[in-house]
Amino acid sequence: MTAAEAVKTVDGWYCLHDMRTIDWTSWKLASKEERDEAIQEFKNLLTKWEDVEKEENGSNVLYKVVGQKADLMLMILRPTMNELTDLETELNKSKLAEFLQPAYSYVSVVELSQYSGNSSADDPKTRERLYPILPKWEHMCFYPMDKRRQGDENWYSLPFKERARQLYEHSKTGRKYAGEVKQVITGSFGFDDWEWGVTLFAHDAIQLKKLVYEMRFDEVSAKYGEFGAFYVGNHLAKDDMDDYLHV
Numbered sequence: 001m002t003a004a005e006a007v008k009t010v011d012g013w014y015c016l017h018d019m020r021t022i023d024w025t026s027w028k029l030a031s032k033e034e035r036d037e038a039i040q041e042f043k044n045l046l047t048k049w050e051d052v053e054k055e056e057n058g059s060n061v062l063y064k065v066v067g068q069k070a071d072l073m074l075m076i077l078r079p080t081m082n083e084l085t086d087l088e089t090e091l092n093k094s095k096l097a098e099f100l101q102p103a104y105s106y107v108s109v110v111e112l113s114q115y116s117g118n119s120s121a122d123d124p125k126t127r128e129r130l131y132p133i134l135p136k137w138e139h140m141c142f143y144p145m146d147k148r149r150q151g152d153e154n155w156y157s158l159p160f161k162e163r164a165r166q167l168y169e170h171s172k173t174g175r176k177y178a179g180e181v182k183q184v185i186t187g188s189f190g191f192d193d194w195e196w197g198v199t200l201f202a203h204d205a206i207q208l209k210k211l212v213y214e215m216r217f218d219e220v221s222a223k224y225g226e227f228g229a230f231y232v233g234n235h236l237a238k239d240d241m242d243d244y245l246h247v
């Protein structure tokens, strides 16, 4: 058997998903001055990141995680991996970080695979997908995933055409959710413990469930999809930060 051919990808901004848990006990024990200082400094950081976004040099969103896996879910996009560590370090040095515990992180890069023809990085539509300004929709969901490599179910030994066919079917399911769910697929081969990160945005949380459920029946997910932990959250705007952190 000849080796299956790898698909070409085009890659865009580097991506960090950073989940943190708030240590509410020490937050409550801190003085009001300390808390105010921490909130103000964090809001300044958010303003700085908003400015980067306005100049289209990156993008970021912040969500409140539902459930006990974390409290905050930050997703950051930047042109280089170095900028991701710079930003992470800046956050770690901030006053608020004294009250945050790491919960989970995921490193990847925005990726488009070229199964249905070549996207040119000069095409404005492709650029929009490689360098996306992330939507600030009400809900966000993140999970990492792999394609199975077991016995007869080995994605990586399927012929190119067969993988393209299955992904075309996949995209048809996805397109039914146009305007309801927006997806950002990031590749993490060589960067993190899974192969892709899946980030979904929705105005209505139920659409996240409907899409992920319906996709389970697509051949590519039914046979080859393996999934990590799911994180789901509600949007946290800078202007709501004082209320959210008020104790």
Ligand code: VOV
Pocket: 007, 111, 112, 113, 114, 115, 145, 167, 170, 171, 173, 174, 175, 177, 181, 182, 183, 185, 196, 198, 200, 211, 212, 215, 216, 221, 225
């Ligand atoms: C919101 C809907 C939506 C839409 C429209 C959509 C479309 C598309 C297209 C057109 C393409 C192929 C070209 C490209 O753009 O890369 C893809 C590619 C991919 N997808 Fe997708 N996907 C969606 C949504 C969507 C979801 C919900 C998931 C998670 C799967 C699930 O079962 O939980 C997913 C996964 C992926 C992955 C891992 C890849 C890369 C596969 C590879 O081997 O390279 N995806 N996807």
